[in-house]
Amino acid sequence: MSNETLTPSTLRPSYVEPGKDFDRDTNYIEDRIALDGRDGWPVEPGRYRLVAARACPWANRTAIVRRLLGLERVISLGMPGPTHDKNSWTFDLDPNGVDPVLGIERIQQAYFARFPDYPRGITVPALVDVPSGKVVTNNYPQITLDFETEWADYHRPGAPDLYPVALRAEIDEVANLIFHDVNNGVYKCGFAGSQKSYERAYGTLFSRLDWLEERLTNQRYLVGDTITEADIRLFTTLARFDAVYHGHFKCNRNKLSEMPVLWAYARDLFQTPGFGDTIDFEQIKKHYYVTHSDINPTGIVPAGPDASGWLTAHGREALGGRPFGDGTPPEAPLESERVPAL
Incomplete structure (x- = not known):
């Protein structure tokens, strides 16, 4: 450029x-x-x-x-x-x-x-x-x-392979669907300029979430038996769903916490080193509710929801899978990069 x-x-x-x-x-x-x-x-x-x-x-x-x-x-x-x-x-x-x-x-x-x-x-x-x-x-x-x-x-010794060559085509395919229908789909709902466009985006979003609920019922991760790029791309939207998208973006058919498979999957990732230790729910809420003054003109930031549920048992280990494959978990975050504990 x-x-x-x-x-x-x-x-x-x-x-x-x-x-x-x-x-x-x-x-x-x-x-x-x-x-x-x-x-x-x-x-x-x-x-x-x-x-x-x-x-x-x-x-x-x-x-x-x-x-x-x-x-x-x-x-x-x-x-x-x-x-x-x-x-x-x-x-x-x-x-x-x-x-x-x-x-x-x-x-x-x-x-x-x-x-x-x-x-x-x-x-x-x-x-x-x-x-x-x-x-x-x-x-x-x-x-x-x-x-x-x-x-x-x-890469550190023991770093996982997040984009394995043999699975790249499937990772790219799944990630593309997630981007259009979920990652960007919540924004299509929240920033819709008409009832018709909102309802169309809403239907697409929840159809894809239902598809993901089914896909993840019998497998721990989206592609293969380890964490890949596809899981990372989905997680960051799921982490913000109940705190922001459900109410602020009107994605309210149900909460993430009311979708048993996706909720367990999201908690599994959140409790995996490298995921939840990058999430600051207070910053997330403040960004959306304060910055988007056209859809939240009062700038009031919700006090909830209670985030402690992210630390509850998820039971996904029963599906097998190896979070880091042949690798190991990352070390604790640098002191300067730590987020507030739940």
Whole structure:
């Protein structure tokens, strides 16, 4: 992506367009950090910083993969606060509101350092080149795949294979269905601009959740007998379902906790090192209920639901499976990256 392809534009101030379906802009900065440095960004320990807000489900994926593979040693983590304005996410959780590595107040500054007047959404996750302060990519589906493949030389001993070659076609197929119908499906409900578009998205979402309920009845994980990229992509939506999507996005046919198989599956992953230890329910709720002022103009953040249920027994071990395959669980999170205990 080059400067010549971009023109100045203002960022969209609202998430809902009356009378229209929600249409996510999936045009991302497609540069990749690769072993061969094909786009000018070679794999290099310590060079890049992952900016990934706790609140964001797309960013949450990258934080989980980074943890599971042990990439904390080679890719640092910057964490914006849970809320943002129409311009970008800010580092309001850091001292003086400045990211301690990048020295910026907003992730927007990293985008503009590379593309002045960047015209699209200033999104997380984003990988930033620390020496130049320029954003490299915000292409979140590719970021995790590259963590799993291009960064393999820097995986921790015992890191799981989250994208096994023999299962990639099935992982990609399942992940694609989940993206359109579940990950993005909840947003299609919440940001629907008409009753008709909402009801269409609602039907698609719950049909897919029913399909997942059936698929996971007799197998512990989505593809194969170990945790893969597909499970990570589904988990971050399930983790936010009862806290946000059920009420805020009107995805209220039932709660996740009322779908016995999916609820047990989600708890199984939550209790697996690398998953629940990246989840901060208070930040998640504050992000959605405060930031989406067009659908929650009061800005009131719900006190519930009680999150302690995530720690209850799930019984999924009876289905067999090996969470990390031939690998091992990750070590405890870095002290600076720990989330509040439930």
